[in-house]
Amino acid sequence: MSKARVIVLSVVHQGLTKAEAARKFDVSWQWVHTLVTRYETGGLDALEPHSRRPHTSSTGTPEHVRTRIIALRQQLTTDGLDAGPVTIAWHLEQEHLPVPSTSTIRRILDAAGLITPQPKKRPKSSYRRFEADQPNETWQSDFTHWRLADGTDIEILNWLDDHSRLLLSCTAHHRVTGTDVITTFTTTTEAHGLPASTLTDNGLVYTARFRGSRNGFEYLLAALGIQQKNGHPYHPQTQGKIERFHQTLKRWLTNQTPAATIPELQTQLDRFRIIYNQHRPHRALGRLTPALAYAATIKAQPTPNSLSTHYRVRFDTVDRFGKLTLRRAGKLHHLGIGHEHAGNPVLILVDHTSATVTHLDTGEILSTHHIEPDKKYWRNQTKKPGRWPGSS
Template sequence: MITALLTEGQTVSEVAARYGVHRSWVYRLKARYDDEGEAAFEPRSRRPLTSPSAIPDATVELVLRLRKELADAGLDAGADTLCWHLRRHHRVVISRATAHRILVRHATVTPDPSKRPKSSYIRFEAEQPNETWQSDFTHYRLTTGADVEIITWLDDHSRYALHVTAHHRITGPIVLDTFTTAAAEHGYPASTLTDNGMVYTVRFAGGRGGRTRLEVELRRLGITQKNSRPSHPTTCGKVERFQQTLKKWLRAQPRQPATITALQALLDTFTDEYNHRRPHRSLQHRATPSAAYTTRPKATPGERHSDTHDRVRQDKVSKTGNLTLRHNGRLHHIGIGRTHAGTYVRLLVQDLDITIVDTPPARSCAS
């Protein structure tokens, strides 16, 4: 249009008719060209001069400041958590979508398309506190280079961290001791859920060995024991997610622990923060685990009298006339008599009732 006006010498009416625009637009374009020259050809922003519904700059700055403070402290700093802190501590209410847009606009969110969408998971949650306790342990390296392990007992319903302690190495007796300590403070659960590690269960070890101390104690108390299938870590996803949150917080601390005592002090600090002051995005109304754990009545153990431990073993009487049998995590010696030394036997075991049958080994036939 500018070329038609200035080079071809057409009138404003002719240009407007030629390009199908109003004459006033041709006049405005000509005036802009007279004032700005070639810059008049650049596209102009269509953003309105005012936006009454826009989030105030002070709120945007507050969101970004909270995001940095929480992230530096090693705590969750997602949009849901930010909205909770704004509402509870600053009396500012914005939607989750608004908070997320602010984070994206200021490049504080790193997209990860490879993540599996949350909608693809099948979520389950216990209806009552103490209905199910999840447990797992994770490795941690001190600044001295020494490796230690951290065990956690977590309530499935409320995500309440019941017990978090550090040890040089997690063993079967330590698992039982930590469970008993947590139960002494919070009451016994109706069931437990762990992976199939040997410190928790020997169910997947072929059925030859005796039950662990934890398995024996759970059966005595009437507590149902549940274990995830091999290669299915998401079954115990709540406690594993807790461990990720814990390690993220530990990495953010200015002073890393050099001793197991210093590490335990940090674990106690984090557990208190996690249980009582940190909102949990998976809980209703973004409640804290402590609030969710104390709101509803707690479940209690049932009975497992019909749940016996049955197994069959092949063995050979030793030279001293003994057989060995593992029970409750300990190896016991059963006296048969020296007269039976070297005899092959079969043990039919049901809890503490043992039947020993003389079973000579089958002889191979030579061709």
């Protein structure tokens, strides 16, 4: 029996006065009076020690913030986006609401029954992480599969900046070809500049080195002074960032209305690219969005080579007359390549003074042309002068 109960019983049942009980148990008269009053109000249970914790906390999470945390969790999950505590904290900050710690957000979600226990994962400390120090230092590329509403298999080709995770390009194709890789790459360089290096797997659309040769993409990178890096076969962890990105992309697509056509799917991918780059904080970036991380640091550049930094890249097919057309400064010019090259896919590199045409598959130089703005026809400088092709 507690000392408080003994004191009260000595007064109530043994007849001691409050002063006598205070002297006997070596406590103050005021304390005896408090105990007797508690007993008269709530019985013996009222004599147990009371918690000194305040009924409300001035530092607790406000109810409207708790409600918003739960709403954000549900909304982001429905949208197929990351809905973890870090992301929720970022959205609270954007809405100018008080931002609890991520552990507090997790407790709120857990109390609401919105967290499903996950199996233990390999500790992050066991991974060797590789990350570029600057934007454009390394671009990762890969493609993944998706299906249209009728079950048609589509391939989605992506380019991702290694440093900032900026989604540089995201395009849908019936089947990704080497030409698609080159076209999306050069289109992306026009918007973001040249990368210092690329990192891909060993697929034939990226490299032909295991066949003892080069493909068009490899020739293009070599011409621009860009280092090409390829992962080890059967080791997808080398391209871990873009592999994880594919999971994020597919999780979002799963929550969209299935696209019936490639243009419809491309519209969805364009919308996702904006969301991913500008409205989705990345945990590995300290809650920055990829767009902010990409803009925050000076860009890396490829190693300088003989090719002028002021260049144009074009892909075309030599016509049946052995010619190409090239628009420069608003004027259309004709390039004579040669009848023997009719139908060949080519890469055209144009700088201030010349245009060089190479075979897209072999890298063979087919022709070189001096830039002559006043002339409509630029002849092949690797051949002796002759008649205008097709003239009599």
